Amino acid sequence: STGGFSRTHIQAECIKDVVRILKVGGLFWFSVRNTSLACDYNKSVEAVLAELQSTGSIEVILKNKFDYYSYNVEQQDSTEKVAVPGLERCIRKLK
Numbered sequence: 001s002t003g004g005f006s007r008t009h010i011q012a013e014c015i016k017d018v019v020r021i022l023k024v025g026g027l028f029w030f031s032v033r034n035t036s037l038a039c040d041y042n043k044s045v046e047a048v049l050a051e052l053q054s055t056g057s058i059e060v061i062l063k064n065k066f067d068y069y070s071y072n073v074e075q076q077d078s079t080e081k082v083a084v085p086g087l088e089r090c091i092r093k094l095k
Contacts, residue, residue, distance in 0.1 A: 001030040005045070007037070012044035015091075019058055022093040027061075031088040033068050042087060049091065062090035 004010050018028050032038060032045065052058040068086025072079045 001028075003031075005030050005032050007041040012041065012048045015045065015048045016052065019052060019091070019093055024093055024095060026093045027090055028093075029062070029088065029090040031066075031068065031086050034065060034085040034087040045089070049089070052091075056094055058091045058093055060089060060091050062088065064088050 001010075005012070005014070015028075015030075022028060032042060034042065049058070049060055053060065064087070066086050066088055067083040070081055070083040072081055
C-alpha cells in the first residue's frame with residue numbers, strides 16, 4: 001500500500017484488519033509520509049505494530065526511510081529537486 005495509510009485516509013487501527021485477513025506467513029508492505037504533519041500518525045502506526053508484536057501476531061521485517069516522492073522544480077538557470085520523506089514498513093503474519 002502506497003499512499004493509502006495516512007492521517008487523512010486509512011487509519012492505523014486498520015492494520016489489524018489487514019493482519020486478520022492475511023494468511024500465516026503473509027507479508028504486508030506499506031509506506032507513509034514521514035513529515036511533521038504525519039508524526040502523530042506514525043506514532044499510531046508504531047503503537048498498533050507494537051501491540052500486534054506483543055501478542056505474537058506479527059514480526060516487523062523492514063522499517064526504512066526513503067524519498068516518498070520527489071520532483072524537480074525548474075527555475076531560470078537551475079533545477080531544484082524537492083523530496084518528501086517517507087517511511088516504509090513490511091510485516092509478516094506469524095499466527
